[in-house]
Amino acid sequence: MIGRMAERVIAACDGASKGNPGPAGWAWVIADGAELPDRWEAGALGTATNNVAELTALERLLAAVDPDVPMEIRMDSQYAMKAVTTWLPGWKRKGWRTSSGSPVANKDLVVRIDELLTGRSVEFRYVPAHQVDGDRLNDFADRAASRAAIVQETAGSAYGSPEPPAAPDTVRSGGKGRSSGGTKTKAGTPTRTAAGTRTASASTRTLNAKFPGRCRCGQAYAAGEPIAKNAEGWGHPACRTAAAE
Numbered sequence: 001m002i003g004r005m006a007e008r009v010i011a012a013c014d015g016a017s018k019g020n021p022g023p024a025g026w027a028w029v030i031a032d033g034a035e036l037p038d039r040w041e042a043g044a045l046g047t048a049t050n051n052v053a054e055l056t057a058l059e060r061l062l063a064a065v066d067p068d069v070p071m072e073i074r075m076d077s078q079y080a081m082k083a084v085t086t087w088l089p090g091w092k093r094k095g096w097r098t099s100s101g102s103p104v105a106n107k108d109l110v111v112r113i114d115e116l117l118t119g120r121s122v123e124f125r126y127v128p129a130h131q132v133d134g135d136r137l138n139d140f141a142d143r144a145a146s147r148a149a150i151v152q153e154t155a156g157s158a159y160g161s162p163e164p165p166a167a168p169d170t171v172r173s174g175g176k177g178r179s180s181g182g183t184k185t186k187a188g189t190p191t192r193t194a195a196g197t198r199t200a201s202a203s204t205r206t207l208n209a210k211f212p213g214r215c216r217c218g219q220a221y222a223a224g225e226p227i228a229k230n231a232e233g234w235g236h237p238a239c240r241t242a243a244a245e
Helices: 050-064 078-084 088-093 107-117 136-151
Strands: 009-017 022-031 037-048 071-075 122-126 170-173 176-179 189-193 196-200 226-230 233-235
Touching: 009 050, 009 136, 022 050, 022 136, 037 050, 037 136, 050 071, 050 078, 050 107, 050 136, 071 136, 078 107, 078 122, 088 107
Parallel strands: 009 071, 071 122
Antiparallel strands: 009 022, 022 037, 122 189, 170 176, 189 196, 226 233
């Protein structure tokens, strides 16, 4: 476990699934004093969804850092951040059911992350993926997770692994891109600290809802909230499907 070596740890984590579900991997990276990638780890998940990969990456990062160390965690997954900040309190009140009465997906991972977050100072920061001159930590974690998903092997600084290359199925056009193997959501910036949760807005490829509605995940969205088209209509950007992409 990474102990107290600085007043605040800046880190990023990411997950990847080549097929969603398909071969999946996770990765986290911790910055040095210049906010450049320093220590990192990545691992394979076999066949899993992108949401499982994203949550696993967050769980492994939190488990790797001493709980007394304040953290800033950079992510490009709205689903993972909303799951452990915005949606989690309601799920608990409803006995781990969504507002539609369906069982909460990936409950074990969400519960574990909630336990790891309890009592510690953590701020989540949304960073757009695949941007020219974008966040270097997020880009590193993205590449490491994609590599782990493809080769299904453990890697990291502790193993003497080289810096992960760009995934062969990553397309970058005009400074933006996406992996053709699976979907990831890149909108919204929920943040959680020891004092509670706050939300900022930053969306890509979304519209603001004119009217309130309900997403396919069972959670409602309000008028003005960013939404995206999925195979079953409109809903949270985190819940759009591969078909809609």
